[in-house]
Amino acid sequence: MTDASTNDQGRQLLAAYDDQLRGTSESADVPTSLDGPVIRVEYPNRGFVSYRALEGLDGAEVDALIARQRDYFAAKGQSVEWKLRGHDQPADLPERLRAAGFVPEDQETVLVAESADIVERLRGRESVDGITIRQVSDRADFERIAAMESAVWNDDWSWLPDDLVRRHATGHTDVYIAESGGTVVSAAWAVYKQNTEFTGLWGGSTLEPFRGRGIYKALVATRATQAVARGYKYLHVDASDNSSPILQRLGFLAITTTTPYVHTPA
Incomplete structure:
Protein backbone atom coordinates (compact mmCIF):
# COMPACT_ATOMS: atom_id res chain seq x y z
CA MET A 1 0.00 0.00 0.00
CA THR A 2 1.39 3.44 -0.92
CA ASP A 3 1.89 6.24 1.58
CA ALA A 4 -0.91 8.21 -0.10
CA SER A 5 -3.41 5.37 0.17
CA THR A 6 -2.33 4.71 3.75
CA ASN A 7 -2.89 8.38 4.57
CA ASP A 8 -6.31 8.29 2.91
CA GLN A 9 -7.24 5.20 4.88
CA GLY A 10 -6.02 6.83 8.09
CA ARG A 11 -8.18 9.90 7.47
CA GLN A 12 -11.21 7.71 6.78
CA LEU A 13 -10.60 5.71 9.96
CA LEU A 14 -10.16 8.89 12.01
CA ALA A 15 -13.43 10.26 10.66
CA ALA A 16 -15.24 7.02 11.58
CA TYR A 17 -13.60 7.04 15.02
CA ASP A 18 -14.67 10.64 15.70
CA ASP A 19 -18.18 10.14 14.32
CA GLN A 20 -18.89 6.87 16.11
CA LEU A 21 -16.79 6.79 19.27
CA ARG A 22 -16.73 10.37 20.54
CA GLY A 23 -19.42 11.65 22.86
CA THR A 24 -22.41 9.55 23.81
CA SER A 25 -20.96 6.16 22.88
CA GLU A 26 -18.15 6.67 25.39
CA SER A 27 -20.73 7.02 28.15
CA ALA A 28 -22.90 3.97 27.55
CA ASP A 29 -24.19 2.05 30.57
CA VAL A 30 -23.11 4.59 33.21
CA PRO A 31 -24.80 7.74 34.60
CA THR A 32 -24.14 10.93 32.67
CA SER A 33 -24.98 14.60 32.71
CA LEU A 34 -24.58 17.30 30.07
CA ASP A 35 -22.80 20.64 30.06
CA GLY A 36 -22.95 22.14 26.58
CA PRO A 37 -20.81 19.97 24.28
CA VAL A 38 -19.44 18.00 27.22
CA ILE A 39 -20.81 14.74 28.58
CA ARG A 40 -19.88 14.11 32.19
CA VAL A 41 -19.51 10.37 32.69
CA GLU A 42 -20.02 9.52 36.35
CA TYR A 43 -18.31 6.31 37.39
CA PRO A 44 -18.76 5.19 41.03
CA ASN A 45 -15.51 6.76 42.25
CA ARG A 46 -14.28 9.07 39.49
CA GLY A 47 -15.36 11.26 36.62
CA PHE A 48 -14.65 11.24 32.90
CA VAL A 49 -15.17 14.02 30.37
CA SER A 50 -16.31 13.11 26.85
CA TYR A 51 -17.08 15.29 23.86
CA ARG A 52 -17.17 15.21 20.07
CA ALA A 53 -15.75 18.68 19.49
CA LEU A 54 -15.50 22.11 21.12
CA GLU A 55 -16.07 24.10 17.93
CA GLY A 56 -17.65 27.51 18.30
CA LEU A 57 -16.29 28.23 21.79
CA ASP A 58 -13.86 31.09 22.34
CA GLY A 59 -10.94 30.85 24.75
CA ALA A 60 -12.81 32.20 27.78
CA GLU A 61 -15.70 29.80 27.17
CA VAL A 62 -13.30 26.84 26.91
CA ASP A 63 -11.63 27.87 30.18
CA ALA A 64 -15.00 28.15 31.91
CA LEU A 65 -16.08 24.76 30.56
CA ILE A 66 -12.90 23.11 31.87
CA ALA A 67 -13.29 24.76 35.28
CA ARG A 68 -16.90 23.61 35.60
CA GLN A 69 -15.94 19.96 35.02
CA ARG A 70 -13.11 20.23 37.55
CA ASP A 71 -15.33 21.86 40.16
CA TYR A 72 -18.29 19.53 39.56
CA PHE A 73 -16.31 16.43 40.46
CA ALA A 74 -14.19 18.16 43.12
CA ALA A 75 -17.42 18.99 44.96
CA LYS A 76 -18.07 15.23 45.06
CA GLY A 77 -14.53 14.57 46.29
CA GLN A 78 -13.64 12.81 43.03
CA SER A 79 -10.88 13.06 40.48
CA VAL A 80 -11.86 13.60 36.85
CA GLU A 81 -10.17 12.62 33.59
CA TRP A 82 -10.35 14.87 30.53
CA LYS A 83 -9.37 12.60 27.65
CA LEU A 84 -7.53 14.75 25.11
CA ARG A 85 -6.97 13.53 21.55
CA GLY A 86 -3.99 14.75 19.60
CA HIS A 87 -6.13 16.38 16.89
CA ASP A 88 -8.53 18.15 19.27
CA GLN A 89 -9.09 21.89 18.96
CA PRO A 90 -8.28 24.49 20.13
CA ALA A 91 -4.58 23.72 19.69
CA ASP A 92 -3.74 25.26 23.07
CA LEU A 93 -6.17 22.99 24.94
CA PRO A 94 -3.29 21.20 26.77
CA GLU A 95 -2.07 24.54 28.18
CA ARG A 96 -5.60 25.48 29.23
CA LEU A 97 -6.06 22.14 31.01
CA ARG A 98 -2.76 22.53 32.87
CA ALA A 99 -3.71 26.06 33.90
CA ALA A 100 -6.90 24.64 35.43
CA GLY A 101 -4.92 22.14 37.51
CA PHE A 102 -5.16 19.08 35.25
CA VAL A 103 -2.02 16.92 35.10
CA PRO A 104 -1.16 14.92 31.95
CA GLU A 105 -0.52 11.20 32.25
CA ASP A 106 1.21 8.96 29.71
CA GLN A 107 0.28 9.56 26.09
CA GLU A 108 -1.03 6.57 24.14
CA THR A 109 -1.52 5.99 20.42
CA VAL A 110 -5.00 5.38 19.02
CA LEU A 111 -4.81 2.45 16.61
CA VAL A 112 -7.56 1.13 14.32
CA ALA A 113 -7.77 -1.90 12.02
CA GLU A 114 -10.43 -3.86 10.20
CA SER A 115 -11.40 -6.89 12.27
CA ALA A 116 -11.44 -9.31 9.33
CA ASP A 117 -7.97 -8.18 8.25
CA ILE A 118 -6.52 -8.91 11.70
CA VAL A 119 -8.21 -12.33 11.79
CA GLU A 120 -6.57 -13.19 8.47
CA ARG A 121 -3.15 -11.85 9.48
CA LEU A 122 -3.20 -13.81 12.75
CA ARG A 123 -4.63 -17.04 11.40
CA GLY A 124 -2.91 -19.88 13.23
CA ARG A 125 -1.73 -17.58 16.04
CA GLU A 126 -4.80 -18.04 18.26
CA SER A 127 -3.03 -20.49 20.58
CA VAL A 128 0.31 -20.73 22.42
CA ASP A 129 2.00 -23.93 23.55
CA GLY A 130 1.54 -24.48 27.26
CA ILE A 131 -1.01 -21.68 27.60
CA THR A 132 -4.78 -22.04 27.95
CA ILE A 133 -6.89 -19.13 26.70
CA ARG A 134 -10.51 -19.10 27.78
CA GLN A 135 -13.40 -16.71 28.21
CA VAL A 136 -14.42 -16.04 31.82
CA SER A 137 -17.43 -14.48 33.52
CA ASP A 138 -17.12 -15.26 37.26
CA ARG A 139 -16.08 -12.66 39.80
CA ALA A 140 -13.47 -15.07 41.15
CA ASP A 141 -11.71 -14.98 37.78
CA PHE A 142 -12.03 -11.19 37.64
CA GLU A 143 -10.30 -11.05 41.03
CA ARG A 144 -7.50 -13.25 39.68
CA ILE A 145 -7.11 -10.82 36.78
CA ALA A 146 -6.88 -7.91 39.23
CA ALA A 147 -4.15 -9.71 41.18
CA MET A 148 -2.20 -10.30 37.97
CA GLU A 149 -2.58 -6.65 36.91
CA SER A 150 -1.46 -5.48 40.35
CA ALA A 151 1.67 -7.61 40.02
CA VAL A 152 2.42 -6.38 36.49
CA TRP A 153 2.02 -2.70 37.31
CA ASN A 154 3.08 -2.79 40.97
CA ASP A 155 -0.11 -0.93 41.83
CA ASP A 156 -3.48 -1.56 43.46
CA TRP A 157 -5.98 -2.84 40.89
CA SER A 158 -8.55 -3.98 43.45
CA TRP A 159 -11.11 -1.77 41.71
CA LEU A 160 -11.01 -3.92 38.57
CA PRO A 161 -13.33 -6.82 39.57
CA ASP A 162 -16.25 -4.44 40.18
CA ASP A 163 -15.56 -2.76 36.83
CA LEU A 164 -15.46 -6.07 34.94
CA VAL A 165 -18.60 -7.31 36.69
CA ARG A 166 -20.41 -4.13 35.58
CA ARG A 167 -19.09 -4.35 32.04
CA HIS A 168 -19.90 -8.05 31.68
CA ALA A 169 -23.43 -7.57 33.00
CA THR A 170 -24.24 -5.29 30.06
CA GLY A 171 -23.67 -8.16 27.63
CA HIS A 172 -21.32 -5.96 25.61
CA THR A 173 -17.97 -7.12 27.02
CA ASP A 174 -16.12 -10.44 26.69
CA VAL A 175 -13.27 -11.14 29.11
CA TYR A 176 -10.45 -13.60 28.39
CA ILE A 177 -7.61 -14.99 30.48
CA ALA A 178 -4.42 -16.81 29.54
CA GLU A 179 -3.35 -19.41 32.10
CA SER A 180 -0.25 -21.48 32.71
CA GLY A 181 -0.49 -24.22 35.32
CA GLY A 182 -3.62 -22.63 36.75
CA THR A 183 -2.00 -19.19 37.09
CA VAL A 184 -3.40 -16.20 35.23
CA VAL A 185 -0.44 -14.85 33.24
CA SER A 186 -2.32 -12.44 30.97
CA ALA A 187 -5.83 -11.10 30.45
CA ALA A 188 -7.72 -8.93 27.99
CA TRP A 189 -11.26 -7.91 27.21
CA ALA A 190 -13.26 -6.79 24.19
CA VAL A 191 -15.86 -4.02 24.50
CA TYR A 192 -18.47 -4.03 21.74
CA LYS A 193 -19.58 -0.43 21.31
CA GLN A 194 -23.31 -0.45 20.70
CA ASN A 195 -24.66 1.38 17.64
CA THR A 196 -21.15 1.61 16.17
CA GLU A 197 -18.90 -0.55 13.99
CA PHE A 198 -16.16 -0.64 16.65
CA THR A 199 -14.86 -3.15 19.18
CA GLY A 200 -12.46 -1.77 21.76
CA LEU A 201 -9.55 -3.96 22.82
CA TRP A 202 -8.50 -3.45 26.45
CA GLY A 203 -6.06 -5.12 28.80
CA GLY A 204 -3.36 -7.36 27.40
CA SER A 205 -0.92 -7.05 30.32
CA THR A 206 1.29 -10.12 30.73
CA LEU A 207 3.48 -11.29 33.61
CA GLU A 208 7.11 -10.64 32.73
CA PRO A 209 8.31 -14.30 32.62
CA PHE A 210 5.65 -15.05 29.97
CA ARG A 211 6.30 -12.15 27.59
CA GLY A 212 7.61 -12.71 24.09
CA ARG A 213 5.77 -16.00 23.61
CA ASP A 241 4.53 2.52 23.70
CA ASN A 242 5.11 -1.18 24.40
CA SER A 243 2.12 -2.54 22.49
CA SER A 244 1.85 0.08 19.72
CA PRO A 245 4.76 -1.26 17.61
CA ILE A 246 3.44 -4.81 17.91
CA LEU A 247 -0.03 -3.81 16.77
CA GLN A 248 1.24 -1.65 13.91
CA ARG A 249 3.24 -4.61 12.61
CA LEU A 250 -0.02 -6.56 12.63
CA GLY A 251 -1.70 -3.97 10.40
CA PHE A 252 -3.21 -1.47 12.84
CA LEU A 253 -2.95 2.17 11.72
CA ALA A 254 -2.11 5.03 14.08
CA ILE A 255 -4.79 7.71 13.61
CA THR A 256 -4.23 10.06 16.58
CA THR A 257 -3.00 10.10 20.16
CA THR A 258 -4.82 10.24 23.47
CA THR A 259 -3.58 11.74 26.72
CA PRO A 260 -5.49 11.59 30.01
CA TYR A 261 -5.47 14.94 31.79
CA VAL A 262 -6.47 14.28 35.40
CA HIS A 263 -7.53 16.66 38.13
CA THR A 264 -7.42 15.29 41.66
CA PRO A 265 -9.03 17.43 44.38
CA ALA A 266 -6.94 18.29 47.43
Missing part, protein backbone atom coordinates in the same frame (compact mmCIF):
# COMPACT_ATOMS: atom_id res chain seq x y z
CA GLY A 214 2.87 -14.75 21.46
CA ILE A 215 0.26 -14.55 24.22
CA TYR A 216 -0.60 -10.92 23.44
CA LYS A 217 -1.07 -11.72 19.74
CA ALA A 218 -3.20 -14.76 20.60
CA LEU A 219 -5.50 -12.62 22.73
CA VAL A 220 -5.78 -10.08 19.89
CA ALA A 221 -6.61 -12.89 17.44
CA THR A 222 -9.22 -14.35 19.78
CA ARG A 223 -10.99 -11.04 20.25
CA ALA A 224 -10.79 -10.13 16.56
CA THR A 225 -12.44 -13.42 15.65
CA GLN A 226 -15.29 -12.75 18.07
CA ALA A 227 -15.68 -9.18 16.78
CA VAL A 228 -16.12 -10.51 13.25
CA ALA A 229 -18.64 -13.06 14.50
CA ARG A 230 -20.63 -10.27 16.15
CA GLY A 231 -20.55 -8.15 13.00
CA TYR A 232 -18.13 -5.41 14.14
CA LYS A 233 -16.04 -4.03 11.29
CA TYR A 234 -13.29 -2.25 13.23
CA LEU A 235 -10.98 -2.82 16.19
CA HIS A 236 -9.55 0.10 18.13
CA VAL A 237 -6.88 0.26 20.82
CA ASP A 238 -5.43 2.98 23.03
CA ALA A 239 -1.93 1.53 22.86
CA SER A 240 1.04 2.07 25.12
